[in-house]
Amino acid sequence: MGKDKKNENFTSTPETDDEEMTVTLDLTDGTTVNCAVVTILTVEDTDYIVLLPLEEDGENHDGMVWFYRYRENEADPNEEPVLEYIDDDEEYEIVSDAFDEYLDNVEFDELTQE
Numbered sequence: 001m002g003k004d005k006k007n008e009n010f011t012s013t014p015e016t017d018d019e020e021m022t023v024t025l026d027l028t029d030g031t032t033v034n035c036a037v038v039t040i041l042t043v044e045d046t047d048y049i050v051l052l053p054l055e056e057d058g059e060n061h062d063g064m065v066w067f068y069r070y071r072e073n074e075a076d077p078n079e080e081p082v083l084e085y086i087d088d089d090e091e092y093e094i095v096s097d098a099f100d101e102y103l104d105n106v107e108f109d110e111l112t113q114e
Contacts, residue, residue, distance in 0.1 A: 023051065025083075036060070040070055043098045047071065049083065050099055067095045 021037040035051035042048075049070035052060050069084035086092045 022054070025051070034058075035066070038065060039099075039102060041095065041098050041102060043095055048086075048095045048098075049081075050102075065099070067092065067099070 023035050023037060025033045025035060027033060034054045036054060038050040038052050040047055040049050047070040049068050051066045051068070053064065053066060054060055067086055069086060071082045071084070073079040073081075086095065
């Protein structure tokens with residue numbers, strides 16, 4: 001799981017109900033990356049978004065995800081959400097642990113539905 005990417009801009013791309021939600025990140029190095037939204041987690045009253053960066057073929061081949069603090073303007077639901085880079089190692093670890101727990105729960109739910 002990487003935390004070496006920063007973004008300056010975040011653009012959401014609403015998809016049809018059959019497709020996953022994707023976002024476009026404009027990174028500080030001038031590149032643009034399309035990402036699938038994995039989930040939004042709330043940890044200690046702060047929301048975090050988990051993104052799966054996609055390569056040009058629309059796939060992720062290394063399984064790396066990115067974590068960002070996530071804020072929406074509740075007063076204006078049409079305003080783009082704000083993503084903030086997590087530069088504190090302790091905060092990053094807390095989010096990473098919460099994501100691991102999320103994955104454990106998803107796997108358990110999938111097993112119990114079979």
